[in-house]
Amino acid sequence: MKYRRFSLILLSSLFITLGLATACFAMPQPTDRFYINDAANILSEETENYIFENSQKLDQATKAQIVVVTVPNLEGKDLESYATELFRTYGIGDKEKNNGLLLLLALEERKFRVEVGYGLEGALPDGKTGRMQDQYMIPLLKENKWDEGIMNGYKAFFAEVAKETGYDSDMSPEDVAGEEELSDSIAAILVVVFYVIMFIIASKKGKGGIIPGGHLYGSSRSSSGGHSSGGFSGGGGSSGGGGSSRGF
Amino acid sequence: MKKKSTIFIIIGAVILLLAGFLISRYNGMVTLGEKVDAKFSDIDTQLQRRTDLIPNLVNSVKGYMSHEQDAIEKVTSARTQLMNASSVAEKGEADSALTGALNNLLAIAENYPDLKANENFTTLMDELAGTENRIATARKDYNDVVKEFNTSIKQFPNSIFAGMFGFGEKEYFRAQEGANEVPTVQFNTTE
Numbered sequence A: 001m002k003y004r005r006f007s008l009i010l011l012s013s014l015f016i017t018l019g020l021a022t023a024c025f026a027m028p029q030p031t032d033r034f035y036i037n038d039a040a041n042i043l044s045e046e047t048e049n050y051i052f053e054n055s056q057k058l059d060q061a062t063k064a065q066i067v068v069v070t071v072p073n074l075e076g077k078d079l080e081s082y083a084t085e086l087f088r089t090y091g092i093g094d095k096e097k098n099n100g101l102l103l104l105l106a107l108e109e110r111k112f113r114v115e116v117g118y119g120l121e122g123a124l125p126d127g128k129t130g131r132m133q134d135q136y137m138i139p140l141l142k143e144n145k146w147d148e149g150i151m152n153g154y155k156a157f158f159a160e161v162a163k164e165t166g167y168d169s170d171m172s173p174e175d176v177a178g179e180e181e182l183s184d185s186i187a188a189i190l191v192v193v194f195y196v197i198m199f200i201i202a203s204k205k206g207k208g209g210i211i212p213g214g215h216l217y218g219s220s221r222s223s224s225g226g227h228s229s230g231g232f233s234g235g236g237g238s239s240g241g242g243g244s245s246r247g248f
Numbered sequence B: 001m002k003k004k005s006t007i008f009i010i011i012g013a014v015i016l017l018l019a020g021f022l023i024s025r026y027n028g029m030v031t032l033g034e035k036v037d038a039k040f041s042d043i044d045t046q047l048q049r050r051t052d053l054i055p056n057l058v059n060s061v062k063g064y065m066s067h068e069q070d071a072i073e074k075v076t077s078a079r080t081q082l083m084n085a086s087s088v089a090e091k092g093e094a095d096s097a098l099t100g101a102l103n104n105l106l107a108i109a110e111n112y113p114d115l116k117a118n119e120n121f122t123t124l125m126d127e128l129a130g131t132e133n134r135i136a137t138a139r140k141d142y143n144d145v146v147k148e149f150n151t152s153i154k155q156f157p158n159s160i161f162a163g164m165f166g167f168g169e170k171e172y173f174r175a176q177e178g179a180n181e182v183p184t185v186q187f188n189t190t191e
Helices: A002-024 A045-062 A079-090 A126-142 A146-165 A173-204 A215-222 B002-062 B066-084 B088-109 B113-117 B119-154 B158-162
Strands: A036-038 A065-071 A100-106 A111-116 A242-247
Touching: A036 A045, A045 A065, A045 A146, A065 A079, A065 A146, A079 A100, A079 A111, A079 A242, A079 B119, A100 A146, A111 A126, A126 A146, A126 A242, A126 B119, A242 B119, B002 B066, B002 B088, B002 B119, B002 B158, B066 B088, B088 B119, B113 B119, B119 B158
Parallel strands: A036 A065, A065 A100
Antiparallel strands: A100 A111, A111 A242
């Protein structure tokens, strides 16, 4: 009885600490719709759906990820480090290609930032992202036209990323991703076949113990590169702080 | 006889274990040290990019701000200082000085609407701001690895043989306090 109460206290204190730890810096965590997180609650359902669907298709075809996040405020941080941290926490873009793009709006501060992953810096140098913001977004955001501003900008940046990655909206995901996925699955099959053969040989010799447990699972899993097929999550991409910021 | 060989085997095994332990520790430190160097070269790349951008900026600004020779001069000399810096500390200091000089110049540029409307200038400003931000990010990444490295060589048991292997503490890349603050503008055209 005493023991139970003790463990109860221990558990609850653990939860309280956890709660405190997460409350300290409440950066909006990725939702199950990863590509769009309207934490400031300023976008319409249609805009959100449009962004979600298009980013999802782009991701499935090219592994490039475009994420739109709106936050009520930056919690005292500066826009640039907030954006870089969010970018890295989300892991936007593919881990190897780093082809992620983040569009971040801070409502209270009235600031907008485009943060570009390493892999897209060639297609979207800082100066260009600034010009694109000036051209497509800032005039609209100045008039609090959130939906139009974000939508306009999203489309413009989407077009640039699509051009860079060779994505065509008519394309089905298999057209672009086919080759890589195929080689991945062939590799996985080869690994399985190898282990089966090894297993057969080993058991024929009368000793079944040469295969370490769990190894098979580990190796077939690693070939998928952490990019889950159900996939609304970051690919582990990073950014070095490239992009541009604007006030509106 | 048999007992003797058992002892030898045990001693041999202990030596092998110890050697393996030392090797893995050594390799761990080498790997971390390499990571520190790699992160520093990231900073260096961005510092280089920054020094490359300055002449363009000065050229585009000159025509508009002919009265602000002083501010422009400060930027150019800070750039030279950065180019001549070699150690981590020197580079950190020079970079801070350049940031200060640039911020000063840009604050003055606020008073030249023609310049601000110039698309070339805007693009340059974005590139510069982006580079500055990349330097800040690279600096943070670098300092994180340096901290990891310094902690690892100071911790037991690495602390015993870190010196023996020739591993010393790595230097942090420090930004001068207040270098990122926008200075108050002394706007005088007579000088």
